[in-house]
Amino acid sequence: MHRCRLVVAVFAALLTIGAARAQTIGFAQVGTESDWRTAFSADMKAEAERRGIHLLFSNADNDAGRQLQAVRGFIAAHVDAIVIAPVVVTGWTETLQAAKAANIPVFIADRAVDADPGLFVARIAADFNLEGRLAGAWLAQATRGNCGIVELRGSEGAEPTIQRHKGFLAIVSQFPNMRILKSVGGDFTSEGGQRAMSLVIQETDGLKNVCAVWSHNDNMLLGAIKAMHEAGLHPGRDQLTVSVDGVPGIFRAMLAGDANMSVELKSDIGKYIFDVVQKYLAGKRDFPKWVLIPSDLHTPADAAAMLSRRGF
Ligand code: AHR
Numbered sequence: 001m002h003r004c005r006l007v008v009a010v011f012a013a014l015l016t017i018g019a020a021r022a023q024t025i026g027f028a029q030v031g032t033e034s035d036w037r038t039a040f041s042a043d044m045k046a047e048a049e050r051r052g053i054h055l056l057f058s059n060a061d062n063d064a065g066r067q068l069q070a071v072r073g074f075i076a077a078h079v080d081a082i083v084i085a086p087v088v089v090t091g092w093t094e095t096l097q098a099a100k101a102a103n104i105p106v107f108i109a110d111r112a113v114d115a116d117p118g119l120f121v122a123r124i125a126a127d128f129n130l131e132g133r134l135a136g137a138w139l140a141q142a143t144r145g146n147c148g149i150v151e152l153r154g155s156e157g158a159e160p161t162i163q164r165h166k167g168f169l170a171i172v173s174q175f176p177n178m179r180i181l182k183s184v185g186g187d188f189t190s191e192g193g194q195r196a197m198s199l200v201i202q203e204t205d206g207l208k209n210v211c212a213v214w215s216h217n218d219n220m221l222l223g224a225i226k227a228m229h230e231a232g233l234h235p236g237r238d239q240l241t242v243s244v245d246g247v248p249g250i251f252r253a254m255l256a257g258d259a260n261m262s263v264e265l266k267s268d269i270g271k272y273i274f275d276v277v278q279k280y281l282a283g284k285r286d287f288p289k290w291v292l293i294p295s296d297l298h299t300p301a302d303a304a305a306m307l308s309r310r311g312f
Pocket of ligand 1: 188
């Protein structure tokens with residue numbers, strides 16, 4: 001009888017260990033192009049640590065082909081789940097089909113894919129189109145619908161670039177005297193924004209007739225502000241600025257009088273992402289296809305509060 005009890009006890013212990021086995025999740029991140037991206041990566045790693053998740057982290061360095069390879073690697077490693085922040089929206093169908101064939105659930109985070117929604121479980125992301133609309137509406141109100149605009153675009157083919165442009169245009173196109181005079185790519189980096197703005201300053205004879213700069217993220221705008229200062233211009237005053245992310249640097253620029261508005265993109269979204277992943281792995285399905293992360297708008301009026309809230 002004693003031996004029988006011992007066997008049952010060992011079996012029960014093995015079951016418990018099995019159930020408590022750390023989950024292995026592959027995370028295919030875009031890169032390190034902006035302060036927001038860096039904050040998001042840090043949050044994902046910290047949240048995985050908090051939950052005892054074994055996170056396989058890959059950084060595609062903004063290279064779509066490298067990111068596809070990383071996801072293939074997660075499939076070959078038979079991870080429990082895959083989270084992807086897609087560099088670009090296109091080219092995902094085959095790889096997502098391979099994950100489905102391997103019975104590995106995929107979750108899209110931050111950005112989006114242009115693929116059959118049946119190929120991924122859920123998307124956890126903000127509404128980039130709304131961010132563009134908020135920026136357009138704030139600028140229309142600030143300029144009474146009368147403004148020539150320079151647009152700094154993010155990485156070509158990325159969902160935030162596509163949707164922020166569309167959302168912004170949906171609003172400003174309603175005002176006959178609001179027009180995008182120049183739209184230049186800056187790849188979401190500070191260096192890209194500085195390079196783009198230097199070019200525009202030359203092409204517009206020192207931003208003549210430019211009343212505002214609309215940047216798809218804060219880092220490109222911070223680079224543009226540098227270029228404007230070097231040209232003896234006064235961003236935030238002679239040219240209003242609107243951007244997205246709400247990183248600490250933009251709040252400092254606001255306090256210095258160099259920036260006017262940023263739509264915050266929350267970077268501490270690891271908890272929402274892993275909540276959905278772990279619910280799914282536990283057999284639960286009580287979550288929507290798109291877990292929407294809210295966006296709110298910040299100006300110099302709350303820049304100091306935002307910096308202290310973030311502990312900066
Ligand atoms: O996908 C979100 C965007 O990607 C952020 O606005 C930008 O900073 C990052 O490069």
